[in-house]
Amino acid sequence: MQTKRTKRSRIRAAKPTGGHGHKKKNRGAGHRGGRGKSGSGKRGDFKIMKVTKGEKVLGKHGFTSLKKHIKAMNLSILQTEIESFVKRGEASKNKDAYEIDLSKLGYRKLLSKGDVSLKFHITVDSATENAVARVEEAGGKVTLLASSEEPEKADKE
Template identity: 35%
Template sequence: MVVRRAKKSRKMRGHRTMGWGAKGQHRDRGKEGGRQIGMGKEKWSWVVKYGKDWYGKHGFVNPTSYTKAVITLRQLSNLLDNGKIEIESKDGKNVVDLTKYGYEKLLGSGNVNMPIIIKIAEASEKAKQKIMKIGGQVISPEK
């Protein structure tokens, strides 16, 4: 390859367009469009292939917000029936440690059909009442 010793950028300093003609030429990235023009028309195939979320509202997530990992009694009974959460037997009582599965709070919608002792950081009053009613117990570890 030939080395270009007298570079145009060095030669044309002080000249407004550096030899590229009209003022705006050779600044943007060509026909791609510097301001995302034509995404709904001539560049639609690019949007379909690469820009799945190009259109529409995308929302805002507050960086200081915190969501707890909650589980309802209905979800708990389904997971127990499917065997995804194991029941441990201690002193003849069924014990489920939900903190081991990453849950932080137990909510009271739904029902559980067997008396179990549940270990979880927090539980709603409704959930505690339903568990106590069938002979179970909710234990929160000390913080």
């Protein structure tokens, strides 16, 4: 099947080098010293500088932390911000106690920093013992959601 060719490609086809300079230059990766970072031997720094333009180093670096980052809420912040939560509809006030579901707001844990003077009914995934004790001292209640802990292993007989 015939295809339409440009004048430039016809001229290139007529020349023995096809527009690649010397005949030997278009044979493979040998003219450029191999593909990628190969062929650098013990002095590979120059080739890396050429590829990255001297700005960054190729490859992976460092390590990935396996620590889980849990979003937490302190009692002191909850005490000061409860009115703004009520205004936004994220919490409600029933009689004399504030009800708030921290898990719906994206908080996974309740921490005990700060004093509590208001009654709270808090629903959260997990909480510290001190936080639960402080809320209960003020007349409130903390409801912990079912956590995904490993089931206890059965004793071998």
